[in-house]
Amino acid sequence: MHRPLLALVVAVALASPQPASAQSSPVPARLVLLPDTTGPVISRHIYGHFAEHLGRDIYDGFWVGEGSSIPNVRGIRTDIVEALKAVGVPNLRWPGGCFADDYHWKNGIGPRAERPAVPNRFWGDVLEDNSFGTHEFMDLVDQLGTEAYIAGNLGSGTVREMAEWAEYLTGTQGPMAELRRKNGREEPWPVRFFGVGNENWGCGGNMRAAYYADEFKRYTTYLYEAGRGMYAVASGPSSGYGGHGTDLEWTETLMREAGWLMRGYSLHYYTVTHNWTNKGSATEFDESDWFLTLKKSTWIDSVIVAHSRVMDRFDPQKRVAIVFDEWGTWHDAEPDTPGYALYQQNSLRDALVAGISLNAFNNHADRVRVANLAQTINVLQAMILTEGDRMLKTPTYHAFHLFRRHWDATLVPSRIESPEYVFGDQSMPALTASASRDSLGALHVTVTNADPHRSVALQIPVDRDTVMMQAFVVTADRMQEHNTFDEPDRVTRRSLMAIRREADHAVLTVPAKSVVSFTAILPGRSR
Numbered sequence: 171m172h173r174p175l176l177a178l179v180v181a182v183a184l185a186s187p188q189p190a191s192a193q194s195s196p197v198p199a200r201l202v203l204l205p206d207t208t209g210p211v212i213s214r215h216i217y218g219h220f221a222e223h224l225g226r227d228i229y230d231g232f233w234v235g236e237g238s239s240i241p242n243v244r245g246i247r248t249d250i251v252e253a254l255k256a257v258g259v260p261n262l263r264w265p266g267g268c269f270a271d272d273y274h275w276k277n278g279i280g281p282r283a284e285r286p287a288v289p290n291r292f293w294g295d296v297l298e299d300n301s302f303g304t305h306e307f308m309d310l311v312d313q314l315g316t317e318a319y320i321a322g323n324l325g326s327g328t329v330r331e332m333a334e335w336a337e338y339l340t341g342t343q344g345p346m347a348e349l350r351r352k353n354g355r356e357e358p359w360p361v362r363f364f365g366v367g368n369e370n371w372g373c374g375g376n377m378r379a380a381y382y383a384d385e386f387k388r389y390t391t392y393l394y395e396a397g398r399g400m401y402a403v404a405s406g407p408s409s410g411y412g413g414h415g416t417d418l419e420w421t422e423t424l425m426r427e428a429g430w431l432m433r434g435y436s437l438h439y440y441t442v443t444h445n446w447t448n449k450g451s452a453t454e455f456d457e458s459d460w461f462l463t464l465k466k467s468t469w470i471d472s473v474i475v476a477h478s479r480v481m482d483r484f485d486p487q488k489r490v491a492i493v494f495d496e497w498g499t500w501h502d503a504e505p506d507t508p509g510y511a512l513y514q515q516n517s518l519r520d521a522l523v524a525g526i527s528l529n530a531f532n533n534h535a536d537r538v539r540v541a542n543l544a545q546t547i548n549v550l551q552a553m554i555l556t557e558g559d560r561m562l563k564t565p566t567y568h569a570f571h572l573f574r575r576h577w578d579a580t581l582v583p584s585r586i587e588s589p590e591y592v593f594g595d596q597s598m599p600a601l602t603a604s605a606s607r608d609s610l611g612a613l614h615v616t617v618t619n620a621d622p623h624r625s626v627a628l629q630i631p632v633d634r635d636t637v638m639m640q641a642f643v644v645t646a647d648r649m650q651e652h653n654t655f656d657e658p659d660r661v662t663r664r665s666l667m668a669i670r671r672e673a674d675h676a677v678l679t680v681p682a683k684s685v686v687s688f689t690a691i692l693p694g695r696s697r
């Protein structure tokens with residue numbers, strides 16, 4: 171006997187339309203929660219974002235300037251801040267990327283009219299007038315209610331410059347703390363995450379691993395002296411865009427030579443549909459591109475596994491976190507936009523990539539403790555796109571919303587028994603999933619279904635005294651569906667009514683081509 175389900179009523183008007191293929195005979199699947207294993211806490215910082223001085227991410231993105239007719243608070247766009255606060259941003263990485271190793275922070279402090287304009291060498295030589303600098307970024311951090319993740323310049327800076335930035339940000343005494351006060355900020359800022367270089371195998375100086383390991387130690391020694399309590403992140407290897415050729419030797423060298431001085435170790439992984447010279451359109455693609463993109467996005471899991479294995483040899487206690495501080499899709503730039511600005515649309519396919527990647531991070535929460543989607547506004551797999559005073563939330567934004575309840579919950583290790591998604595002579599598991607339990611005992615499960623034709627009837631074990639089950643979905647009739655400035659809600663998050671209770675499990679119908687969240691709540695513990 172099981173208790174009747176007391177409540178599963180969310181406005182029917184909000185219920186998601188089920189594609190015809192999903193209505194006919196869903197394929198059975200099962201989520202197995204592994205008994206007697208308590209997982210690690212899923213760090214909320216897995217859900218972080220990244221904003222680089224690139225294209226329209228900062229300028230004409232976050233930053234419109236105080237004189238703009240677009241509503242803003244001290245130059246920072248209000249509608250963007252409100253939208254991001256609604257989904258939650260635990261940390262924000264800035265100012266790059268490749269830009270970070272060419273950024274000299276003193277150019278971005280003091281009266282704006284006196285700041286020098288310098289070409290942004292990595293991104294189109296666009297003139298960077300430095301009007302958005304340290305104070306503006308920390309104001310953005312305050313407005314978002316997030317934590318700063320500063321990426322320091324090791325490639326073209328100096329040890330002293332990086333240590334001085336740490337003192338400027340976090341010091342209570344010393345010349346840089348005084349300079350900060352002179353520039354109007356009395357109290358230090360609570361900055362914790364600090365990247366010691368970025369992609370130093372490439373745009374961050376084309377270094378060898380052994381050389382970078384020595385440089386990392388030199389910079390980090392003085393960074394720790396200047397910024398007490400810093401969480402220093404070492405630059406990781408090339409992950410071979412698209413998953414091929416991830417450099418394990420870099421990880422081995424860094425962990426052996428410098429692991430003891432790190433708190434975090436950075437990995438990057440971009441999902442590129444074809445290859446670097448023909449990445450493919452963000453919205454004009456067929457099922458073959460859909461399949462290839464989603465299959466490649468699942469390889470992020472094997473990148474984590476491969477590097478974790480190396481890290482385990484030097485750090486079996488998992489003291490050093492993987493900081494996945496750049497990940498996401500990289501498509502061709504939209505027609506009529508400059509290639510260097512990396513402006514791409516964002517479809518349901520991108521939402522699936524987000525769901526697949528976030529499930530992988532959750533499932534490796536013992537090692538992956540920080541991650542940053544690239545990038546927040548108008549660049550690569552953005553959360554938000556803007557055009558003049560208009561903005562839209564992308565399908566990726568809505569996918570992130572579905573994962574909100576995993577923040578700081580305890581991972582429930584699980585295994586998904588998934589049907590195969592077969593395309594031509596290739597196949598991949600249709601489903602990925604992760605599960606967690608929050609401090610009130612509620613079970614949260616997130617699922618992706620890559621199969622664009624078949625829905626799945628997924629069995630999920632639930633507690634006998636579950637009183638309420640809820641599910642939400644991001645899906646659409648077409649796999650290419652995306653939001654436009656005229657129709658910003660074509661792809662959004664909707665309630666999913668297709669849940670039923672059977673004995674000790676729930677049966678959740680996961681629509682074809684969807685990202686779904688499911689929650690089972692215990693008596694008196696609603697949230």
Ligand code: AHR
Pocket residue numbers: 222266267268269368369496544545550
């Ligand atoms: O996110 C765009 C670029 O990709 C970053 O600047 C760099 O770190 C990476 O190669």
